[in-house]
Amino acid sequence: MVTSSFTAHCPLNPTLITSPGLHASTYVILATFTALLPPTRLGETVTLRCEIQGGGGTQWTYEWRPTNRNSPTSSEYRINRVSESDNGEYSCKAKRGRQLTDWSDAFRLTVRYKPRATLTADRTTIPLGGSVTLTCSVDKSVDWKFDWFRNGKQYSVGRIRGNTEPSGTISVSEGRVYSCRGGRGDPVFQTETSNEVSIQKTGEFSFYFMTVFDAI
Structure with a gap:
């Protein structure tokens, strides 16, 4: 799983600082966007995490926006099977007693359509005693695992x-x-099945017969 992150300085209101051990006027909220790799695909699972660095303890209550869904009060905001309606900017803030942070910087979530894998071959005819190399890819992105199909049926290439x-x-x-x-991911998000590539082996070509008549 690939993660990307951003940090946001969230000023505390100094008049609300009551704990003697907290002297800083700012906390750093580290909001980590955990997904397979932005932009996110339809059907993937997205998790946003908001952490307080230097705040001490874990007794923080979190608020998330947008609040158009049942947003949690914990540090983790999970969206299962994202759709286009989840597009937008997300941010968080935290409070503990009378201590309160400002809103973090916003993270923009972009949801795109389900991709289709692409299959290419270095040649389409297997040379005598040789082989053909097939390459499966998805939009030049990473962390994919691949299922392979032969004549429409899945098979284990490990064999x-x-x-x-x-x-x-x-x-x-x-x-x-x-x-x-x-x-990729957990739960697994799958692409559309790729284009088909027909591979022929030397000697498996179809032959046709031609009758030649002698001119009279």
Whole structure:
């Protein structure tokens, strides 16, 4: 899982500081956007976390915005199976007793359509005694694991010598129609199945017969 983060300085109102051990006029709220990799895809799970550094203890109550859904009072804001309606800016603030932070800087969540995997081959004909390399990718992004399909049925590429499942690149030595699908995250978010690539083996071509008549 890939994470990206940003920090926000959240000034405390000095008149509300009552604990003798707290002398700083600011806290740093570290809001960590935990997702598979922005921009987020439809159906993925997104978790926003808001932490108080230097505040001491864990007795903070959090407020999140936007508040158009059942936003929690904990430091974690989880959105299961994001949709386009979740697009927008998110921020948080915290309070403990009479202590109160300002709102953190906003994090913009962008939700896009479910991607489709892309399958390419270095050649479409398997040379005698050789193999063809297939590469499955998703928008040049990372952390994907791949399922492979041969003639429409899923199969384990780990059974093929030299392949390590679930790599995005495999070598095949059988003439078939191949496709792939990417998945990542927990729960797993899957892409649409890729385009199909037809691979032929030398000697498996279709032949046709031609009758030649001698001219009279």
